[in-house]
Amino acid sequence: MRYAMAVDTRKCVGCSDCVVACQTENNVPIGFCRDWVVEVTDGTYPQLEMEIRSERCNHCVNAPCVRCCPTGASHFDAGGIVMVTHNDCIGCGACIASCPYDARYPHPSGYVDKCTFCIHRLKNGMAPACVDVCPTKCLYFGDLDDPNSEVSVVLRMRKSKTLIPEAGTEPQLYFLI
Amino acid sequence: MALADIPLSFPGGMAAGILAIAALYYIRGRENDYKTAVRITPFLTPFLLILGLFALFIDLRHKLFFWQLYTNIKLQSPMSWGAWTLLVITPVSFIWCALHIKDIFPKWDWKFKWLYVLEAFFNKYKKTFAWVMLIYAIILGIYTGILLSAFNARPLWNTSILGPLFLASGLSAGAAATLLLSKDAKERKQFARIDLVMLGIELFLIIHMFMGFMASTQVQIEAARLFLGGQYTMSFWIFVVIIGMIIPAILEIMELGRYHIPVLIPAVLVLFGSLMLRFIIVYAGQVSRWLY
Ligand code: SF4
Ligand code: SF4
Numbered sequence: 001m002r003y004a005m006a007v008d009t010r011k012c013v014g015c016s017d018c019v020v021a022c023q024t025e026n027n028v029p030i031g032f033c034r035d036w037v038v039e040v041t042d043g044t045y046p047q048l049e050m051e052i053r054s055e056r057c058n059h060c061v062n063a064p065c066v067r068c069c070p071t072g073a074s075h076f077d078a079g080g081i082v083m084v085t086h087n088d089c090i091g092c093g094a095c096i097a098s099c100p101y102d103a104r105y106p107h108p109s110g111y112v113d114k115c116t117f118c119i120h121r122l123k124n125g126m127a128p129a130c131v132d133v134c135p136t137k138c139l140y141f142g143d144l145d146d147p148n149s150e151v152s153v154v155l156r157m158r159k160s161k162t163l164i165p166e167a168g169t170e171p172q173l174y175f176l177i
Numbered sequence: 178m179a180l181a182d183i184p185l186s187f188p189g190g191m192a193a194g195i196l197a198i199a200a201l202y203y204i205r206g207r208e209n210d211y212k213t214a215v216r217i218t219p220f221l222t223p224f225l226l227i228l229g230l231f232a233l234f235i236d237l238r239h240k241l242f243f244w245q246l247y248t249n250i251k252l253q254s255p256m257s258w259g260a261w262t263l264l265v266i267t268p269v270s271f272i273w274c275a276l277h278i279k280d281i282f283p284k285w286d287w288k289f290k291w292l293y294v295l296e297a298f299f300n301k302y303k304k305t306f307a308w309v310m311l312i313y314a315i316i317l318g319i320y321t322g323i324l325l326s327a328f329n330a331r332p333l334w335n336t337s338i339l340g341p342l343f344l345a346s347g348l349s350a351g352a353a354a355t356l357l358l359s360k361d362a363k364e365r366k367q368f369a370r371i372d373l374v375m376l377g378i379e380l381f382l383i384i385h386m387f388m389g390f391m392a393s394t395q396v397q398i399e400a401a402r403l404f405l406g407g408q409y410t411m412s413f414w415i416f417v418v419i420i421g422m423i424i425p426a427i428l429e430i431m432e433l434g435r436y437h438i439p440v441l442i443p444a445v446l447v448l449f450g451s452l453m454l455r456f457i458i459v460y461a462g463q464v465s466r467w468l469y
Contacts, residue, residue, distance in 0.1 A: 064329055070257035071245040090245050091238025094256050100330035100467045110239030164467045166394075167329055 002144040003079040003117055004172040005131070006151050006160060007054050011138035014039055014052040018130035018139065022056075025118060025129035032105045034115040035130055051177075054130065054139065057082060057103040057115035058163065058171030065095035065104065073111070079143065080172065081119055086111040100167045117141075144172075184232030185259075186321045186455045187350075188225040190343055191448075193318035194351025195222050196270060198371070200311035204304065211367065213359035216277040221354060222270040230263060255324040262320055266313045272299055273310060318344035321455070325462060333400035333465035336389060339458070342382040346451045349375035353447040356440050365440055369429040372447060376426045379454075383418070400465035409461045417457060421450015 014037050022028065022035050035056035042049045059082050066074045066082060073088035074095050084095075084104075089111035096104045096112060107113040118128035126132070131139040142149030151174075160174040199215045202208060208215040237243060247264065251257035276299055278285045287293050299306055322343030325334035352372040359365050390401035403409045425443035432438045 067253045068256065068327060070251055070254045070260060071242075071249045072251060073245070087242060088245050089239050090242045091240070092236075092256060093238070094254070097463070098328050098330050102466075106238055110242075112238075164469050167467055 001079040002172070003059065003081055003122075004142070004144045004151050004155075004174065005056075005117070005128075006140040006154050006158075006174040006176055008136075008138035008140070008154075008158075008176040009051050009053055010176065011136045012037075012052040012054055013136055015135065017133050017135060018054050021129040021133035022115070025121075026116070028113075029108050032107070032113075034103075034105075034113070053175055054134075055101070055103075055163070056130075056173065057099075058101055058169065058173040059115075059117060061170035061172065062168060064098040064100070064169060068094045068098045070094065077119060079117075079122075081117050082114075083116060083119065084112055084114065086113075100164050100169065101171075184236060185229035185263075186343070186459065187452050188229040188232075189263075190318055190321045190347030190455070191350040191354065191451065192222040192225040192229070192266075192270065192347075193314045193321070193344070194347035194349070195219055195225075195354055196266070196273070196310055196351075197314035197318065197348065198351050198355070199273065200307040200314060203307045204311065211355075211364050212280075213361065213364055214355040214368065216280045218351070218355045218358055219270065219273050219277070220281065223267070223274060226263065226267045226270055230267070255320065255327045258316070259320045259324060262313060262317050266310075266317050269306075269310050269313060272306070276300060276303065315344065318347040321347065325458070328462075330467065331462045331465055332394075332396040332467065333390075333403065333458070334462040335397070336386055338382050338386045338389065342379060342386065343455070345375050345378045345382065346454055349379065349447055350451040353444040353451075356444040366433065369432050369440075369443070372443070373426055373429050373433075376422045376429075376447070380418070380422055396465075396467050399468065400461075403461050403465060408464075409457055412453070413457050413461075416453040417450055420446060421453055422447075425450070 016037050018035055019033055019037060023033060026034060028034055035054060038053045038055055040051045059080055061080060063082050066076060070092060071088050071090055073085045075083055075085065077083040091106065091110045091112060093106065093112070096106065104112050104114040121128060127141050131141045140151045140154045142151035144152055146152060154176065155174055158176045160176050162171040162174055165171065195218050199219045202211045202215050234240065234243060246257070246260040249257065250261065276296065287296065319340040322339035322341070326337050326339040328334050349372050352368045352375060356365055356368045356372060359368065387401050387404070390397045404413045425446040428438045428443040432443070
């Protein structure tokens with residue numbers, strides 16, 4: 001099993017519903033977020049090109065955050081989901097410094113926190129909160145090892161990219177372009 | 178965002194330098210020529226290491242789980258290496274001081290018999306012990322740099338030159354400490370020479386670091402630009418290179434020649450330069466990032 005997510009940059013309107021849904025679902029403290037929306041505008045008016053991306057942890061296959069964690073708090077869970085065990089984490093910040101995507105934040109309780117692909121919902125057969133709430137249905141989630149999963153199908157049909165693949169992290173968050 | 182372990186960098190690097198020099202001269206049988214370096218300066222290291230450990234602890238956000246560092250060995254994590262190295266080198270520094278405590282307090286009495294037995298034991302195997310100290314001191318010295326260079330996400334840190342650079346900086350700080358404490362003119366001359374060599378190596382490594390960056394990818398070129406016209410240019414070249422390296426090097430060359438310079442000046446400047454080097458690299462590194 002290999003969980004992955006695809007974000008359709010052509011459908012995303014940047015409404016930030018995914019951000020709010022995540023903050024609510026995961027009780028993210030005020031002032032922090034596990035997912036966020038990036039808008040990139042290129043060109044000069046009136047020739048403009050815009051890309052909107054809903055970003056979060058990439059659940060990298062070759063995750064530097066897991067490698068540098070001195071306690072094993074950051075680890076790979078089922079389906080390649082990168083997780084932090086709160087009570088193993090000493091809050092040293094090594095993983096925060098090691099993530100090229102700045103996907104982690106220090107939780108006010110001391111440990112480090114980040115996107116979990118809503119692993120607690122997956123266990124109950126549900127999709128991550130952001131995927132379910134998206135009004136334009138631009139987030140696709142599923143198992144890459146299953147050729148018929150939503151994410152496998154859309155990644156076969158559409159052109160996609162990942163962020164900073166040259167960092168060697170093998171990110172599993174794909175952006176449909 | 179601050180990375181814990183960073184406040185350890187300066188005291189840790191300096192302690193590593195002092196202990197490595199002490200062990201090296203002891204192993205080479207020069208302890209009578211360089212009494213201060215082998216017997217006196219190491220008394221600073223327990224304080225430096227404790228200070229560093231304390232600062233590290235303060236910086237951890239989930240303090241109550243500190244012990245997790247010592248229930249795990251993660252070979253791929255530099256911080257795990259650092260934690261375990263400290264666990265060895267701190268008691269080693271204490272023992273080294275205990276073996277030489279009579280040089281500071283001639284009337285010292287261990288009070289308990291088993292402490293005398295222990296002292297005799299370590300004295301018997303002192304050479305082996307010095308080797309252990311040398312190896313762990315070098316690991317600690319390199320570690321302060323490798324911790325940073327393992328972070329691919331921060332292009333400025335992502336160069337293996339930081340390992341030897343921080344080791345050289347620690348050794349020069351260690352030599353400066355002996356320079357400050359020694360009352361023997363011959364020893365001072367020798368340590369001014371060591372300091373000079375280390376400063377030369379540091380300058381060489383810094384130049385190579387920037388050459389490597391400029392010949393590398395865009396992100397590393399951007400990282401180097403922080404120091405070549407960017408926001409850290411003045412602080413780096415003035416505080417680290419000119420005040421912390423070139424001026425003390427010139428003063429030490431003059432001292433080795435005919436002039437008499439109060440050692441306080443170059444020694445303090447070297448310590449200041451070593452502190453600033455770490456400080457600036459650590460802060461600038463957190464500014465540098467991949468662009469996307
Ligand atoms: S995106 Fe960052 S936090 Fe997530 S797995 Fe990759 S390196 Fe780790
Ligand atoms: S902050 Fe926690 S999860 Fe991150 S590297 Fe340190 S111990 Fe591991």
